[in-house]
Amino acid sequence: MSSSPSVMDQLRLDGRSALVTGGAQGLGRAISVALAEAGADLVVLDRLPESSPEASALRTELEARGATLRYRQVDLVSLTSSQAEELIAWAEGDEGDLSVLVNNAGIVDRGPAVETSESDWRRVIDLDLTVPFLLSQAFARRLMPENRPGNVINLGSINSFQGGIEVASYAAAKHGLLGLTKALANEWTATGITVNAIAPGYMRTQFTQAHRADPERYATMSARIPAERWGEPTDIAGAAVFLASRASAYVTGTTLTVDGGWLGR
Numbered sequence: 001m002s003s004s005p006s007v008m009d010q011l012r013l014d015g016r017s018a019l020v021t022g023g024a025q026g027l028g029r030a031i032s033v034a035l036a037e038a039g040a041d042l043v044v045l046d047r048l049p050e051s052s053p054e055a056s057a058l059r060t061e062l063e064a065r066g067a068t069l070r071y072r073q074v075d076l077v078s079l080t081s082s083q084a085e086e087l088i089a090w091a092e093g094d095e096g097d098l099s100v101l102v103n104n105a106g107i108v109d110r111g112p113a114v115e116t117s118e119s120d121w122r123r124v125i126d127l128d129l130t131v132p133f134l135l136s137q138a139f140a141r142r143l144m145p146e147n148r149p150g151n152v153i154n155l156g157s158i159n160s161f162q163g164g165i166e167v168a169s170y171a172a173a174k175h176g177l178l179g180l181t182k183a184l185a186n187e188w189t190a191t192g193i194t195v196n197a198i199a200p201g202y203m204r205t206q207f208t209q210a211h212r213a214d215p216e217r218y219a220t221m222s223a224r225i226p227a228e229r230w231g232e233p234t235d236i237a238g239a240a241v242f243l244a245s246r247a248s249a250y251v252t253g254t255t256l257t258v259d260g261g262w263l264g265r
């Protein structure tokens with residue numbers, strides 16, 4: 001009599017390979033380490049050089065967990081469709097076992113909308129929305145003909161639901177990313193590729209350094225979080241492993257908020 005794998009076995013990622021964009025630091029790094037702890041090998045694309053302290057530290061952390069890392073320095077802004085195809089082909093390597101894509105790299109441009117330049121607007125929309133589309137498309141084009149299952153995870157934000165303050169391009173891109181998540185899930189889930197998003201709240205990374213440097217703003221924001229603390233990068237780990245794993249096989253087109261309760265308030 002055959003029994004289905006236990007949920008703990010379903011959460012394992014042994015023998016699988018995951019591509020994380022912007023994995024050298026912050027949330028991408030925490031996600032990479034978490035996926036490695038679950039058994040995956042990692043491929044990371046980041047604008048930081050491979051010789052940077054961040055990339056070196058990532059390699060040490062992953063290898064300590066028995067995972068391999070293939071790292072490539074690339075600035076993803078203005079990525080073309082053919083460059084996306086080439087990056088996914090490179091990420092596959094000789095093994096051809098890439099099955100997780102985490103679209104994590106993102107930037108924010110803060111300032112009044114009336115002062116936002118066209119080039120700054122386009123840069124944010126490009127990296128935070130167009131790049132996830134192009135990489136997801138290239139990923140699916142590779143997996144689908146071979147009937148290979150996969151998981152796409154997009155990094156949304158609480159600004160996928162709220163307009164925020166003086167972050168027009170970011171809110172627009174992150175709202176769009178949720179729409180993209182649903183649309184791709186509708187098209188791809190039956191082929192075995194699930195598409196989901198994680199929406200972090202206020203997490204302690206370089207990305208939010210400016211908020212924390214402003215004591216008044218930091219205190220106001222902190223007081224509004226039901227968890228009564230900011231998120232640590234490792235708070236994202238469980239959500240990432242779950243959405244990359246077979247334990248989430250019937251979860252698709254949805255967004256898992258990891259925000260200490262912010263959006264429910």
Ligand SMILES: NC(=O)c1ccc[n+]([C@@H]2O[C@H](COP(=O)([O-])OP(=O)(O)OC[C@H]3O[C@@H](n4cnc5c(N)ncnc54)[C@H](O)[C@@H]3O)[C@@H](O)[C@H]2O)c1
Nearest residue numbers: 022025026027046047075076104106157202203205206207
């Ligand atoms: N930190 C938060 O509070 C928070 C909240 C909500 C959503 N997010 C989202 O989570 C994701 C990661 O955020 P984070 O806090 O870890 O940011 P971070 O700035 O700390 O790290 C971003 C990583 O992406 C890389 N990167 C940036 N631009 C790149 C480019 N053009 N090409 C390649 N790599 C590039 C950076 O080198 C870095 O390693 C982003 O999509 C962000 O919008 C973060």
